[in-house]
Amino acid sequence: MEVESNKALSHWLTRIGAALVAPRLALRASDSPTGQGRSSSDITLLLLLAVVVLKTELFSMAGWMVGDGDYRGAFTVLMVGAREHLIMPIILLLAGSVVLSLLAGRRRALASDFDLVCVALTPLVAVELVHALVAKAGLDIHTISVAIGYSWSAALMLLALQQARRRPLKKKDATAND
Amino acid sequence: MTEVKRSIRAGWVIAAILGGLLVLNGGAAVRDCQSLRPVHEGEPAPDFSIPSIAASGALGPSFKLSEAKGEIIVLDFWATWCGPCKASMPVLNGIAQTYADRGVRVVSVNTEGTGAAQKARRMADRLAPSVDLVSDTGIASSLYKVNTIPHMLIVDREGTVRWVHRGMGTTAQLRKDLERAIEALL
Numbered sequence: 001m002e003v004e005s006n007k008a009l010s011h012w013l014t015r016i017g018a019a020l021v022a023p024r025l026a027l028r029a030s031d032s033p034t035g036q037g038r039s040s041s042d043i044t045l046l047l048l049l050a051v052v053v054l055k056t057e058l059f060s061m062a063g064w065m066v067g068d069g070d071y072r073g074a075f076t077v078l079m080v081g082a083r084e085h086l087i088m089p090i091i092l093l094l095a096g097s098v099v100l101s102l103l104a105g106r107r108r109a110l111a112s113d114f115d116l117v118c119v120a121l122t123p124l125v126a127v128e129l130v131h132a133l134v135a136k137a138g139l140d141i142h143t144i145s146v147a148i149g150y151s152w153s154a155a156l157m158l159l160a161l162q163q164a165r166r167r168p169l170k171k172k173d174a175t176a177n178d
Numbered sequence: 179m180t181e182v183k184r185s186i187r188a189g190w191v192i193a194a195i196l197g198g199l200l201v202l203n204g205g206a207a208v209r210d211c212q213s214l215r216p217v218h219e220g221e222p223a224p225d226f227s228i229p230s231i232a233a234s235g236a237l238g239p240s241f242k243l244s245e246a247k248g249e250i251i252v253l254d255f256w257a258t259w260c261g262p263c264k265a266s267m268p269v270l271n272g273i274a275q276t277y278a279d280r281g282v283r284v285v286s287v288n289t290e291g292t293g294a295a296q297k298a299r300r301m302a303d304r305l306a307p308s309v310d311l312v313s314d315t316g317i318a319s320s321l322y323k324v325n326t327i328p329h330m331l332i333v334d335r336e337g338t339v340r341w342v343h344r345g346m347g348t349t350a351q352l353r354k355d356l357e358r359a360i361e362a363l364l
Contacts, residue, residue: 017189022181
């Protein structure tokens with residue numbers, strides 16, 4: 001089953017899509033030994049693409065600065081823009097991983113827990129992208145979109161916890177139980 | 179398998195949204211390309227008029243850049259929450275004291291709006307009492323395309339931008355760079 005879900009989710013876009021419409025499948029695939037590390041690179045790529053498409057004016061400014069020979073200024077502008085956009089997701093990823101690991105009890109696996117949180121945060125980024133597109137049409141739904149994004153991701157965090165608690169106990173713990 | 183099909187579809191929707199935003203925002207960036215160009219060396223300094231912050235922390239008479247023609251103006255955009263800005267303030271204070279009698283004026287532009295005037299005054303009194311403090315509600319920051327702070331510029335006696343500095347290296351390097359730029363204009 002794990003092999004099947006991993007095979008089916010072999011493409012980055014499919015895995016992102018699965019986190020949105022088939023979260024259990026995405027979480028299962030992410031938590032499997034063959035899927036490890038993929039969801040963290042998936043969310044990283046999505047976040048970076050979001051920075052590129054949402055902060056185009058900064059790239060334009062940085063381009064001018066490079067043209068003027070101000071490489072340091074261009075770098076600073078891009079870094080500050082990226083930092084503004086990435087700081088909250090990074091905090092949520094780290095805090096979410098710690099919480100998930102604590103709640104997973106003896107079934108915790110730090111790296112896999114981090115991967116599960118990466119899947120859980122995908123809706124937050126996706127909703128932000130939808131909001132940015134809708135805002136282009138002149139609709140200001142910032143509060144609603146923030147509420148949807150956070151609630152959606154919180155729901156996925158619960159599913160992630162379920163997934164983490166479904167893991168088999170490590171041999172040592174299982175023996176102790178016996 | 180239905181789940182996989184739905185996932186593929188959702189993935190393509192996300193790709194389409196990313197593509198749409200790239201076209202819309204990228205198009206706007208290309209269209210407004212000229213207006214996005216940061217103020218650079220050799221360009222006439224955009225004029226602005228913003229309130230000064232008096233010793234009491236209340237808003238005082240306006241500072242108008244064009245009225246300072248004939249002086250060398252060091253503009254420093256900063257905020258009270260910005261660590262590197264605070265670190266650079268004693269350097270600017272030293273510059274203000276060293277070059278005061280040679281027609282150099284340091285104008286410290288607080289970018290947090292008039293509501294932060296009291297706080298800005300307290301901080302400036304502690305770290306850079308010799309600089310002129312002004313309060314910006316976004317007018318000067320947007321004219322100079324200030325996206326990152328600290329952001330410093332030197333405007334010569336004719337009103338032309340001669341030096342631009344973004345971010346913060348070491349205070350020693352900043353002092354050296356400022357002194358070199360000012361000496362070249364004296």
